[in-house]
Amino acid sequence: MKLYDYAQAPNPRRVRIFIAEKGLDIPVEEVDLGTRAQLNPEFLAINPSAAVPALETDDGDILSESTAICHYLEGLHPEPNLLGTTPLERAQIMMWDRRIELEAMGAVAEAFRNSNPGFVNRSLTGTTNYDQLPDLVDRGQARATESFEWINTRLGESEYIAGDRFTIADITAFVLCGFARWIKQGPTDAHENTHRWLAAVSARPSAEA
Ligand SMILES: N[C@@H](CCC(=O)N[C@@H](CS)C(=O)NCC(=O)O)C(=O)O
Structure with missing residues (x-):
């Protein structure tokens, strides 16, 4: 698994905090928004929305949208529960x-x-x-x-x-x-x-x- 990240940006931070709460260790790859690396063809092939975060799953699927990524991670790692039980x-x-x-x-x-x-x-x-x-x-x-x-x-x-x-x-x-x-x-x-x-x-x- 790999998280496409940018340290200063708020949305990837939401996912990093979620990952930390779950106690997971997911490698990150920095996408330098400062140099507009999100617009490079290599990254657009990963996320056509040109935004981070994006998560590459172990099977090579790509997920974007912070909340969707968190839902995926909670599905794999239900505890501690962060998205509700009932x-x-x-x-x-x-x-x-x-x-x-x-x-x-x-x-x-x-x-x-x-x-x-x-x-x-x-x-x-x-x-x-x-x-x-x-x-x-x-x-x-x-x-x-x-x-x-x-x-x-x-x-x-x-x-x-x-x-x-x-x-x-x-x-x-x-x-x-x-x-x-x-x-x-x-x-x-x-x-x-x-x-x-x-x-x-x-x-x-x-x-x-
Ligand atoms: N709705 C998206 C928003 C993602 C987003 O806006 N990411 C910003 C960083 S916080 C980004 O990649 N910006 C690229 C840009 O400014 O072109 C999510 O929840 O992940």
Whole structure:
């Protein structure tokens, strides 16, 4: 098995933390997004979406999408469970994970990719170059601010994001907090529930992954 990775990028980090929580040792190959190696024909043959992470299975199949890779790994290595056990718990974890990914990470990506000079004409991932849209920067910032509000509210009613135990939704939210620093965002001092949760999640060895 092999994980196509990029150390600084948020989505591959989600998978690395998941792998660490499972106690697995999967070799990684760095795809240097800094030199746009994701657009090289060799990598496009692996992942036509031109993005990391991607996982090559022992049988040579390729999986992309962080969540799909995590589902595959959980299927092979069910313990510790990170994706839920009952139909309700699985749905709740997926619900929170998708909200964190699509709303909160999406907001940060919107602000970051439309403002950072390194992403001129790369405002979206993929093989087509899309120009930055400056109007999306303020919107992304506002959506990120809003996201940290509802995350804090959620963590006031629940010990972890999806319930009373650590799951993939906490991994995505933890990675979000690091990613949000790229746009000078994150939980504010007033977000006490988030800081309580962040202290617990940061103390896990997987946080280093
Ligand atoms: N939905 C995908 C998103 C993957 C993604 O956006 N990866 C970024 C790194 S965090 C990437 O490869 N970017 C390449 C680029 O900027 O062109 C997933 O969950 O894996």
